[in-house]
Amino acid sequence: MRNFRKATLADVAARVGVSAITVSRALRMPDKVSPRLREEIARAIDDLGYVPNPAARTLASSRTNVIGVIIPSVTNNVFAEVLLGIYTALESTDYDIQLANSRYSALREESLLKVFLGQKPAGLIVTGIDQSEKSRELLERAACPVVQIMEIDDNPVDLMVGFSHYDAACAATRHLIEQGYRGLGFIGARMDPRSQRRLRGFRDTASGAGLFSESRVITTTAASTVTLGAQLFAELIDRAPDLDAVFCNNDDLALGVMFEAQRRRIPVPAWLGICGFNDLEMMATAEPPITSVRTYRYEMGRHAVNMLVEAIEGSGGESKTIDLGFEIRKRQSSNLVASDLIGKF
Amino acid sequence: MRNFRKATLADVAARVGVSAITVSRALRMPDKVSPRLREEIARAIDDLGYVPNPAARTLASSRTNVIGVIIPSVTNNVFAEVLLGIYTALESTDYDIQLANSRYSALREESLLKVFLGQKPAGLIVTGIDQSEKSRELLERAACPVVQIMEIDDNPVDLMVGFSHYDAACAATRHLIEQGYRGLGFIGARMDPRSQRRLRGFRDTASGAGLFSESRVITTTAASTVTLGAQLFAELIDRAPDLDAVFCNNDDLALGVMFEAQRRRIPVPAWLGICGFNDLEMMATAEPPITSVRTYRYEMGRHAVNMLVEAIEGSGGESKTIDLGFEIRKRQSSNLVASDLIGKF
DNA sequence: ACCCCCTATGACAGCGCTAACATCGAGAAC
DNA sequence: GTTCTCGATGTTAGCGCTGTCATAGGGGGT
DSSP, X not given: XXXXXXXXHHHHHHHHTSOHHHHHHHHHOGGGSOHHHHHHXXXXXXXXXXXXXXXXXXXXXXXXXXXXXXXXXXXXXXXXXXXXXXXXXXXXXXXXXXEEEOTTOHHHHHXXXXXXHHTOOSEEEEESSOOOHHHHHHHHHOSSOEEEEEEOOSOOSSEEEEEOHHHHXXXXXXXXXXXXXXXXXXXXXXXXXXXXXXXXXXXXXXXXXTOOOGGGEEEOSSOOOHHHHHHHHHHHHHHOTTOOEEEESXXXXXXXXHHHHHHTTOXXXXXXXXXXXXXXGGGXXXXXXXXXXXXXXXXXXXXXXXXXXXXXXXXXXXXXXXEOOOEEEOOGGGOOXXXXXXXXX | OOOSSOOOHHXXXXXXXXXXXXXXHHHHOGGGXXXXXXXXXXXXXXXXXXXXXXXXXXXXXXXOOEEEEEESOSSSXXXXXXXXXXXXXXXXXXXXXXXXXXXXXXXXXXXXXXXXXXXXXXEEEEESSOOOHHHHHHXXXXXXXXXXXXXXXXXXSSEEEEEOHHHHHHHHHHHHHHHTOOSEEEEESSOOHHHHHHHHHHHHHHHHXXXXXXXXXXXXXXXXXXXXXXXXXXXXXHHOTTOOEEEESSHHHHHHHHHHHHHTTOOTTTTOEEEOSBOOGGGGTSSSOOBEEEOOHHHHHHHHHHHHHHXXXXXXXXXXXXXXXXXXXXXXXXXXXXXXXXXXX
């Protein structure tokens, strides 16, 4: 039923009786072609099952419709949701995405960047603001718009969408203090630059209230998991019995802390307050529900794509940096009430 | 420092004083070029910062180095891990991956397939065995190897790697029965074909033991989440008070069930046995740890790529279908002991 | 009636690479 | 010495599309 050779532009053109370039135009700038021809061409394309050859297009125009995306992890829930936003937003455009995984290595990011830039992408989405010097330079020279996602600061390469991890950590810490907790601790895994900034937010806020102690901080560079959260908490509580609340670098850890607390019969929130980060869906359903910092991952992906497409197509004008903010979702895991305090002091 | 125009094959060739094709060969079939030249060419490539143009390569050879991947969801943890396996395995090859998201729609899968095939991919990875008739036909005619992942049956399009969801569900159900549970229930979300087969496994096994009741089955087509697990369990236990164990379609649901059980002070495992599916990392750390069916997601991704590459490069010969199997991870959530039974009867 | 300009279309070259065939020595076989 | 073979390299001709410039025809202004 289908011929061997795939239909080409020329085939379509021949069938309609026009030249190839007219078909090409009908596809790319329909308003440059008369409505009658346009319709005939559309019919021919349909009959022949013509599909444009992207390689030929790219080669001839030295422009691609590929948006390169570099994220540090595909398994991390947080990035998965960002990705979902990216894919969803991309669906209504005719850009393709090329995803690469830096695995939290600035070096790998750099080499990925080189590969991407070699292919003249239409746009680039990179994670965070901590590119290597070389990467930064490459990005600044890139012949396409670039969005940095997840974080914001006042020194963007180009476009930027995210929120302040430092501010978010400050707010979470303040919340724990306001609830009446005094032995504030921090549990962190991975400790990528974003995690570091969260720790700094915690440290500054706790110090400011005279409640910081290095002995109540535990971190590791290992990837964060629920199991790791349980382990770190076990280690921390043995070492620092004055601990009465933990701010966790993310929700996996927080869940692990809660499980371990339950195992040890430590009542949450009475003896131990818990606050996570990202507000994954499960936090609201946990028993008790776990306080967390809501972040807007899906929106981040969507915005990144929209900003990029606007910039590529020149319809820009929107702001170059978008702060998506965050929100402290207060739940039972940090809800220390007066009666709980009685036993404590 | 860098010239405007990017270096091309011809530039490299000129610098070494050979013809372009020799450089091309040095890159693609090094053993067809004398070692001396090979070395000189490598040096020139380095000096010029030459990066091959994949569009030109594709156009000239009418072969791409792109492997198309169609999965139903990017946010689902299970597929994220499969993806990780795919990306990892791909890293040591020079293939690129083109990821698309069918969102559990056979129709969308079909149209994605058409787009992919239009680009003559080097290989294709698709999820499951329930393609639409048209999709199936497209895949069978595809000019490249195809791997179906996640499931196995004896009617593969080409290659296949996965496990039997039916068998896994049977084994899980048998486990609950062996533990002494009698009021077996099933909680399922999404209810894609794989979930359906799990349900069938549950039904057949429970029926076989005379323990099946339709009233203890609850399903929905909504995406599964922890919260949904809690809700479905709440609904089910109200409707079917004789329920004493649930087999959950996946771990998110199982976790939700556990949380809801804790909220209602239903002791697990004494009054309620829980078994999940997939054995996500957190199941072992939950309190109590939750029994689940271990599946090998990461390995699935790796195998899929390896099979594909072998098939593409003709070094095949390996089996066409790989059964990765599964394992029942027995944990406390289903550990009904004799003393628990006393109160029950 | 003249020129100008604008719209719709076409001719041609070339993007950077590779397939296919051609060429050229040099050693092997006789 | 002649022929054959084979490994190393070159020549030629596109792959399918788009950028650029050219062309034809049809108003509108004066």
